Amino acid sequence: MAEVKNDAVEFFEKKLGKNGKPRKGQEWTVFCAIILEAVNGSKRVVAAGTGSKCLGSTEISMNGELLHDSHAEVTCKRAFHRFILDQVRNITEGSILEEHRDLLAVKPGFKFHFFSSHPPCGDGSIAVKDQANSEPDSKRLKLDVHRTGAKCLKGDAEDGLGLGLNYHTALGAIRTKPGRGDPTSSLSCSDKLVKWNFLGWQGSLLAAILSGPIRMTSLTFCADPCFEPSIRRALQTRFGAELPQPDLCIQIVPSEFPCQKEDGLVPSPCSIIACVIKREVQIEISVDGRKQGCIKKYLHTSRARNKICRLSYSQEFVEVIRGLRKPPQDIQEMAIYLDYNATCPMDPEVIEAIQRSCIEDWGNPSSSYQTGRKAKSALDKARQSVAKMIGSNDPSQITFVSGGTEANHLAMHSSIEHFKKANPTVKPHVITSNIEHVATDLPLRKWLAQGVIELTLVEVCRKKGSLNVEDVMAEIKSNTCLITIMLANNETGIIQPIKEIGDRLQVINGDRQTQGQNQIPFHTDAAQAIGKIPVDVDILNVDYLTIVGHKFYGPRIGALYHRQGTGTIYPLFLGGGQEQGLRAGTENTPMIMGLGKAADLVVAGLDKDMDHLRLRRDHLIAVLQKSCLTLSDNFAHVENRLPNTLSASFGGCIGHDILTKCQGQIEASTTAACHSHGIASGSPVLLKSGLDPEAALGTIRLSVGRHTTQEEIEKAAMALKDVVNKDHQ
Incomplete structure (x- = not known):
C-alpha cells in the first residue's frame, strides 16, 4: 500500500497549503485521507483531515454548531460525507453513484482506501516496544510499552496502571478520548474505526438514501512494526468472526511522514478539513470546534461554523435532498410547498437563535439577579429588532403576544375599552372591511351580537378587490372608536390602501380634537405583508399593527405595535405585570429571540426577497398560462398586490379537487367549498372581491416563498397541467 501513502503525502504537501499546518520543528499532527480508486485503477484523494484536541464534555453544543471531535480520523470521515453528498447533488453529471433499487449506490468497480499517518488512539495505540530499541534496564519498566491516554468506559474493565506491561491490562476495552483537562465523551478512534467498518463510512444521514453501506477496501497506517499486532487486535481480532469484512486489508507502512509526533513537539491547535466538491478541493481550518479566525461577534452564527459540524452538514443534506429530481423512496417524497401565505418554515438562523436562547437565556426576565x-x-434586543423592522424608533411600543389572533384581539379590545372609559353611556362604533381574517371578523361579530358595539362592514370594490378610501371615511360617526383593516389579504394578495386611509384619518382626527371629540385609532393586521413588502408604521400612519412571526420565517408567536399616546393598551390578562404591565405572563424568551432574529433577516434581505418572490410568482403565472389553457390569474389587473401570491382559477374545475388529484405533489390551499341549499359556492372573500361563483370554486391560492426554486415552479406547473388538462379531455 505504498502507493496509497504516496498519494496521501503528495496531497498533504501540495494541496493543503500552509495555513493551519503544524509549525516545522515545533508542532505535530495526525493526517488522515480517503483515496478513491477508479475503475481504471487511478487513485486520487477525495477527503482529508488533520487532527487537534477534542472539546471536553462541558464544552459541547446542544445544537451541533461546534465540532466536538477534531481527531483526524473524524475530520477526514466527515469531509468524506460532504464528498459523497456532492456526488448525490450531481447524480446526473459524472457521479460515482447510480440509482439502485430506488436508492443510490456506488457504481461497481470504484473502491475507497483509508490512510492515517499514526496508529489510532485507544486500543490500537497500546503496543509493546521493540526491545532492541528500548531504554536501559533501569527505565524499561516504565518505557517498554506505548501507552494511550484514552480511558476505559466507566463500569467496564479498568487498566491496572502498574509499571511496564502492567499499565494497560484491559486490552480490547472500549475507551473514550482523554481531551486535555476536561474529559471528553467521544469514543477513541480505534473504537470509531471499528464502528465505521461495521456500519459503513457514510454516516446516518446518507445511509437513508444509499442501498448499502460504503466500506473501505483497505486501511493503511504509518507506524513502527511493533504497532501491527495492536492495530490488528483493535480493528479485527478483538471481535472475532463477527466482522462484516473479515478480508479487510490492514497494512502497516514505514512511519516516515511530514509533521509526525516527536519528542519536544507540541500538538497543533488547528484542524485542516479538505474535501473535493465540484472537482475542486475545498479547505477550511478549525480551532476549538469553530472556524479559524472567528471573532466574538459571530460566535453563534453561520460564519463561525465549520461545514462538517452537525448543524451545517444536516442543513446541506436537506438542501441537496430537496434538489433531487427523483428523491429515493426511503426519503418521503417532498411535496412542492406553495402555501407560504399559510405559514413559513423557520429560517435556520432563527432556529439557531432559539436553541441558543434555550441554553443561555433561561432565567426569568422579571428577576433582578444576573440570569434574570x-x-x-x-x-x-429582540424588541429593538422587531421595532426596527416596522420603522418604529421606540421599542417600548412593541408588546410580545402569543400570535396574530391575540394581537388583533388586544388592539380591538383596547380601543373599545378606552372609548367606554371616556364615554360610559355611549356604545362604541367600529369600522372594518368585509374581507377581514376571522381573527378580526369573528370577535367583532360576537361583540355586535352581544350589544357591546356597533359595527360597519365596508365592502371592497368588486372590480379591484380593495377598499375605496372615501367609502371608509364616509362611515365615520361621532362614536367611532376604531378602524381596523388588514394591510394585505391572505387569499387574494391585494394590498389595501392603508397609507391613504391613515393620512385621511390623521386630518379627520385633527378636526375631531378641535371639536372635543375622541381620537379614532387605526389598526392594521400586517400578518401577510411583513417580509413581502416594506412595512413602516409612520408611513402607514397606523396606531396599532399586528405582527405574526410564522409568516416571515419566525416562530409561532407575535407582537402588537401600539403608538405612544394614541395606541392605548388595556390588558386582556391580569397577572404578574410583564411586558410593561400590558400583557401578563412570563415571556417566552427563546421564541421571542427567534422572532427578533426573523425580524433582523427581514431588515437585511427584504429588497432581495421581494425581487425573488416577484420573479418566481411571475414565472409560475407564465408557465401555467402556457400549459393550462383554462387558467385565469384572478387579479392580474390589480397592480397593488403581494409579490408572492397568485390567485389562480382553473375554469370548469374545482380547486379542491385539483389539489386532491395532484396526489400530494403540491401543497397549496383553497378555501373549502361551502354548500347552501345544495349549491356549491367558492370562498366568500373571492366572491366579495369580484369573482363569479364558478371562478371562485375553481380557484387555488399559490404563494411562493424565500427559497422557492425555478425547478419547483416548473414541477408544480407540470403537475397542475396534467390534472387540469386531463379533466378537460
Missing part, C-alpha cells in the same frame, strides 16, 4: 437580567437584556 441576562434574559431581560435578550428580550430588549
Whole structure:
C-alpha cells in the first residue's frame, strides 16, 4: 500500500497549503485521507483531515454548531460525507453513484482506501516496544510499552496502571478520548474505526438514501512494526468472526511522514478539513470546534461554523435532498410547498437563535439577579429588532403576544375599552372591511351580537378587490372608536390602501380634537405583508399593527405595535405585570429571540426577497398560462398586490379537487367549498372581491416563498397541467 501513502503525502504537501499546518520543528499532527480508486485503477484523494484536541464534555453544543471531535480520523470521515453528498447533488453529471433499487449506490468497480499517518488512539495505540530499541534496564519498566491516554468506559474493565506491561491490562476495552483537562465523551478512534467498518463510512444521514453501506477496501497506517499486532487486535481480532469484512486489508507502512509526533513537539491547535466538491478541493481550518479566525461577534452564527459540524452538514443534506429530481423512496417524497401565505418554515438562523436562547437565556426576565437580567437584556434586543423592522424608533411600543389572533384581539379590545372609559353611556362604533381574517371578523361579530358595539362592514370594490378610501371615511360617526383593516389579504394578495386611509384619518382626527371629540385609532393586521413588502408604521400612519412571526420565517408567536399616546393598551390578562404591565405572563424568551432574529433577516434581505418572490410568482403565472389553457390569474389587473401570491382559477374545475388529484405533489390551499341549499359556492372573500361563483370554486391560492426554486415552479406547473388538462379531455 505504498502507493496509497504516496498519494496521501503528495496531497498533504501540495494541496493543503500552509495555513493551519503544524509549525516545522515545533508542532505535530495526525493526517488522515480517503483515496478513491477508479475503475481504471487511478487513485486520487477525495477527503482529508488533520487532527487537534477534542472539546471536553462541558464544552459541547446542544445544537451541533461546534465540532466536538477534531481527531483526524473524524475530520477526514466527515469531509468524506460532504464528498459523497456532492456526488448525490450531481447524480446526473459524472457521479460515482447510480440509482439502485430506488436508492443510490456506488457504481461497481470504484473502491475507497483509508490512510492515517499514526496508529489510532485507544486500543490500537497500546503496543509493546521493540526491545532492541528500548531504554536501559533501569527505565524499561516504565518505557517498554506505548501507552494511550484514552480511558476505559466507566463500569467496564479498568487498566491496572502498574509499571511496564502492567499499565494497560484491559486490552480490547472500549475507551473514550482523554481531551486535555476536561474529559471528553467521544469514543477513541480505534473504537470509531471499528464502528465505521461495521456500519459503513457514510454516516446516518446518507445511509437513508444509499442501498448499502460504503466500506473501505483497505486501511493503511504509518507506524513502527511493533504497532501491527495492536492495530490488528483493535480493528479485527478483538471481535472475532463477527466482522462484516473479515478480508479487510490492514497494512502497516514505514512511519516516515511530514509533521509526525516527536519528542519536544507540541500538538497543533488547528484542524485542516479538505474535501473535493465540484472537482475542486475545498479547505477550511478549525480551532476549538469553530472556524479559524472567528471573532466574538459571530460566535453563534453561520460564519463561525465549520461545514462538517452537525448543524451545517444536516442543513446541506436537506438542501441537496430537496434538489433531487427523483428523491429515493426511503426519503418521503417532498411535496412542492406553495402555501407560504399559510405559514413559513423557520429560517435556520432563527432556529439557531432559539436553541441558543434555550441554553443561555433561561432565567426569568422579571428577576433582578444576573440570569434574570441576562434574559431581560435578550428580550430588549429582540424588541429593538422587531421595532426596527416596522420603522418604529421606540421599542417600548412593541408588546410580545402569543400570535396574530391575540394581537388583533388586544388592539380591538383596547380601543373599545378606552372609548367606554371616556364615554360610559355611549356604545362604541367600529369600522372594518368585509374581507377581514376571522381573527378580526369573528370577535367583532360576537361583540355586535352581544350589544357591546356597533359595527360597519365596508365592502371592497368588486372590480379591484380593495377598499375605496372615501367609502371608509364616509362611515365615520361621532362614536367611532376604531378602524381596523388588514394591510394585505391572505387569499387574494391585494394590498389595501392603508397609507391613504391613515393620512385621511390623521386630518379627520385633527378636526375631531378641535371639536372635543375622541381620537379614532387605526389598526392594521400586517400578518401577510411583513417580509413581502416594506412595512413602516409612520408611513402607514397606523396606531396599532399586528405582527405574526410564522409568516416571515419566525416562530409561532407575535407582537402588537401600539403608538405612544394614541395606541392605548388595556390588558386582556391580569397577572404578574410583564411586558410593561400590558400583557401578563412570563415571556417566552427563546421564541421571542427567534422572532427578533426573523425580524433582523427581514431588515437585511427584504429588497432581495421581494425581487425573488416577484420573479418566481411571475414565472409560475407564465408557465401555467402556457400549459393550462383554462387558467385565469384572478387579479392580474390589480397592480397593488403581494409579490408572492397568485390567485389562480382553473375554469370548469374545482380547486379542491385539483389539489386532491395532484396526489400530494403540491401543497397549496383553497378555501373549502361551502354548500347552501345544495349549491356549491367558492370562498366568500373571492366572491366579495369580484369573482363569479364558478371562478371562485375553481380557484387555488399559490404563494411562493424565500427559497422557492425555478425547478419547483416548473414541477408544480407540470403537475397542475396534467390534472387540469386531463379533466378537460
